[in-house]
Amino acid sequence: MTEGEAVPAASGARTLMLRIAAALVLAPTAIAITYLGGWPWTVLVTLGAIGLYAEWLAIVGEARRFGVIASGIVALAVAGIAPALGHIELSLVALALGLLAAAALTPERRIWAATGFAYAGAAEQASILLRSDPAMGWSALMLVFLVVWVTDIGGYFAGRGIGGPKLWPRVSPNKTWAGAIGGFAASLAVAGGFAAFGLGKTVPLLLLGSVLSIVSQLGDLFESAVKRRFGVKDSSHVIPGHGGLLDRLDGFVAAVVFAAIFGLLRAGVDGVGRGLMVW
Secondary structure, eight states, X not given: OOOSOOOOHHHHXXXXXXXXXXXXXXXXXXXXHHHHOHHHHHHHHHHHHHHHHHHHHHHHTOTTOHHHHHHHHHHHHHHHHHHHTTOHHHHHHHHHHXXXXXXXXXXXXXXXXXXXXXXXXXXXXXXXXXXXXXXXXXXXXXXXXXXXXXXXXXXXXXXXXXXXXXXXXXXXXXXXXXXXXXXXXXXXXXXXXXXXXXXXXXXXXXXXXXXXXXXXXXXXXXXXXXXXXXXXXXXXXXXXXXXXXXXXXXXXXXXXXXXXXXXXXXXXXXXXXXXXXXX
């Protein structure tokens, strides 16, 4: 994602309207499927992970290798479906084999292909694991979603409205410190709202919201660095006004992986949502 772009007013307004229109469709859909959980969420997450992997391969110039794409799709599909059938161990085996296949089938850019598969697989498993907590899974995922979204929105408008010094011009020349701070402040408002509705204690939620916002922005910068390394502007054009899945989900991937690891360490595999939300 970008902020504060130096574009003509008409073009900027059109892009903003496309972003808003896409968000008005995608956000309610994501919330509804997250609420349903189960198979709808598993299918959405698995398809999303496959899309992330395909776009990553396109960025690094390996999308034409049928073997690496096909093996990755099969591995991510098995890894996504296996937990829903109660076979977590099969998911781990599929991810391990998929990682090996990605490395073995791309001799020129082995590390990049393997990193892309690991990126997609981590996003998939973290999203499924966090939602699998029957008590707090939906609340935990909604916190991640909302923090990432308001960080992005707050950063966009603060960056365009205030401008000022660039955050990291070599990686993302349009991002500013004002945008980063604006997104961070918006995340605190979301965390405070969760606390106000009794979904956790105020101080822990504010800390969690702030960390998730920072991690989300780092994930955004990471994806920008990868694209800049390979001279790519957008990962694809599948989402009007937003680019590709990687462009739209870069911050979410980083945040949900962090959230799942944090919850897992605190409460184990059966209580990841509680481990994230209940301090």
